[in-house]
Amino acid sequence: MAFASSxxxxxxxxxxxxxxxxxxxxxxxxxxxxxxxxxxxxxxxHLQDVFLCPVCFHHCPGGNTKRNxxxxxxIDASKQLPNGSSKRKQQEEEPICEKHNEVLxxxxxxxxxxxxxxxxxxSDHQGHHLMPTGRAIVHQRKKLKTYVExxxxxxxxxxxxxxxQLSECTDARFKIENRKGELRHELEKFKYILKKExxxxxxxxxxSEVIMEDKLTQNKSCISNHMKTxxxxxxxxxxxxxxxxxxxxxxxxxxxxxxxxxxxxRVLTCxxxxxxxxxxxxxxxxxxxxxxxxxxxxxxxxxxxxKLIISNDRKRVAxxxxxxxxxxxxxxxxxxxxxxxxxxxNEGRHFWQVEVKGTGEFSLGVCKExxxxxIPMSSISDNDFWQxxxxxxxxxxxxxxxxxxxxxxxxVFLDYELGELSFYNLKSKLFLRKITGTFPERVIPFFSFGSxxxxxxxxxxxxx
Numbered sequence: 321m322a323f324a325s326s327x328x329x330x331x332x333x334x335x336x337x338x339x340x341x342x343x344x345x346x347x348x349x350x351x352x353x354x355x356x357x358x359x360x361x362x363x364x365x366h367l368q369d370v371f372l373c374p375v376c377f378h379h380c381p382g383g384n385t386k387r388n389x390x391x392x393x394x395i396d397a398s399k400q401l402p403n404g405s406s407k408r409k410q411q412e413e414e415p416i417c418e419k420h421n422e423v424l425x426x427x428x429x430x431x432x433x434x435x436x437x438x439x440x441x442x443s444d445h446q447g448h449h450l451m452p453t454g455r456a457i458v459h460q461r462k463k464l465k466t467y468v469e470x471x472x473x474x475x476x477x478x479x480x481x482x483x484x485q486l487s488e489c490t491d492a493r494f495k496i497e498n499r500k501g502e503l504r505h506e507l508e509k510f511k512y513i514l515k516k517e518x519x520x521x522x523x524x525x526x527x528s529e530v531i532m533e534d535k536l537t538q539n540k541s542c543i544s545n546h547m548k549t550x551x552x553x554x555x556x557x558x559x560x561x562x563x564x565x566x567x568x569x570x571x572x573x574x575x576x577x578x579x580x581x582x583x584x585x586r587v588l589t590c591x592x593x594x595x596x597x598x599x600x601x602x603x604x605x606x607x608x609x610x611x612x613x614x615x616x617x618x619x620x621x622x623x624x625x626x627k628l629i630i631s632n633d634r635k636r637v638a639x640x641x642x643x644x645x646x647x648x649x650x651x652x653x654x655x656x657x658x659x660x661x662x663x664x665x666n667e668g669r670h671f672w673q674v675e676v677k678g679t680g681e682f683s684l685g686v687c688k689e690x691x692x693x694x695i696p697m698s699s700i701s702d703n704d705f706w707q708x709x710x711x712x713x714x715x716x717x718x719x720x721x722x723x724x725x726x727x728x729x730x731x732v733f734l735d736y737e738l739g740e741l742s743f744y745n746l747k748s749k750l751f752l753r754k755i756t757g758t759f760p761e762r763v764i765p766f767f768s769f770g771s772x773x774x775x776x777x778x779x780x781x782x783x784x
Contacts, residue, residue: 334395337375338363346392347385351378354391367468369475427456506749553579606749609733613671617661617765617780624659628769634662637767638777658768664689666762670734673746674767675779676712677727681770682778683707684732685755686741686763706755706763708732708743712776729781732765 336343338359345357353375364371364383371383415424417436424434430448440450451459560568560575618634629640637659654660665686674684685707712728730752731744739759743752767778 334391343391343395346388346395348388348391349373349378349385350380351376354388355385357385357387360385365465369472425453426450427453429456502747509748509750606731606744606746609671610673610731613669613733614782615663615670615672616782617663617672619767619780620660620662623654625654625657627657628659630659635781636777636779639769639774654768656768657770657773658683658766660687661765664762664764665734665736667736669736671731672765673729673731673781673783675727675729675781676710677777677779678773678775679712680773680776681709681711682773682776683709683768683770684730684743685766686734686759687766688760689762689764705766706741706757706759707766707768708741708753708755711770734763736763 334342336356336359337353338355341356343354343356346354347357347360348354349360351373353373355374360374363374367383371380372378373380415434416422417424417439420436420438422436422438424436426435426437426440427433428435428445428448428450431445433445434453435445435450439445557575557579560571563571619630619637621630621634624630624637627639628637630637639657676682683705685705687706688704690704708730710730729746731746733742733744734740735742736759739757741755741757743754744750745752769776769778
């Protein structure tokens with residue numbers, strides 16, 4: 321009996337769990353379960369990352385399978401047994417309806433429920449879409465595959481968002497470290513200014529102390545002499561009070577005259593001047609100056625020197641060869657490498673930022689509206705410009721080059737009513753220079769290049 325039972329069990333073990341037929345080209349997964357090669361490949365079709373065993377849901381990395389030649393021989397032997405069949409179904413593969421004791425061969429899509437032929441007439445499923453279980457299995461597997469694709473896309477999007485967050489975190493850390501370096505550099509300069517001011521104030525106090533001691537010595541001497549004079553007069557008056565009556569009356573007039581002409585003591589004032597230390601205004605007001613008065617300038621192509629190239633957005637200018645298809649209609653073009661801005665100012669306060677890359681000589685500032693008027697070029701003079709000249713040299717500091725410090729950023733602040741034009745180094749927040757004067761009716765921002773500045777590029781920026 322035991323032998324017969326084993327023979328009966330052998331065909332069951334040689335059956336594929338997916339097609340319920342004898343295994344064809346048997347393969348074994350890492351978990352030990354066996355399948356037809358075509359069945360498992362069809363089940364894993366369109367899957368790329370997660371390959372699960374259909375029986376135990378064990379994850380098989382990479383979807384790797386192993387050929388099982390020994391099992392194939394056992395299957396060939398099993399087919400020769402008298403109880404073998406082409407398709408051996410197990411009892412549990414034919415689910416039976418508990419209510420009507422019939423095979424559940426229908427599937428209700430609305431309720432996701434298996435039905436028998438009698439269940440379909442029930443009022444619970446009237447109007448519902450029913451299909452045979454075979455078609456339902458294929459349809460539901462396709463639906464699940466669409467979910468798989470959707471989940472894969474969501475996972476890909478999540479991974480991309482995660483990578484973006486990592487990149488943003490890295491950039492944020494880099495910016496924070498740069499800002500720390502800037503603050504340390506600024507703090508060192510701040511300490512230097514404080515120390516310098518402390519030394520100057522100490523020297524001023526020492527000078528005040530010497531002057532005060534000298535004044536106190538003079539006052540002491542004057543008071544001492546005055547006291548002697550007063551004592552002498554007191555002694556003389558006391559003596560005259562003891563004179564005879566007639567003599568006393570004859571000398572009283574001269575005595576009163578001498579007393580009235582008695583000089584007062586001259587005392588020098590000894591006050592210490594209280595000097596107050598005030599930081600340069602750009603340490604506290606530069607950021608507010610930028611946010612309040614910043615202008616968005618654009619370059620005027622018509623005033624650009626023929627050797628200068630203006631970008632399409634009219635924010636950058638550099639040396640170069642101009643395209644031949646550009647027609648120069650402006651007659652009074654600037655005779656040296658320079659360009660004006662389209663904007664002009666005749667009142668108020670204005671601030672603009674300029675980024676300079678490369679090496680060479682350049683100038684920033686404002687000028688009269690002289691290049692937009694039909695006047696001889698020979699009449700142009702230096703008095704028509706208010707400018708700051710600077711020469712940029714190569715940076716040899718490796719750390720600065722790694723951090724992209726080959727560019728410098730400058731700020732220009734125009735106070736039209738006060739007649740002041742100030743220049744700042746925005747990287748170090750240092751005040752560079754102030755030019756004062758009386759501006760004409762209108763002034764125009766301009767940028768110019770030196771003779772050896774063919775590697776320079778000047779850009780107008782608006783970041784705060």
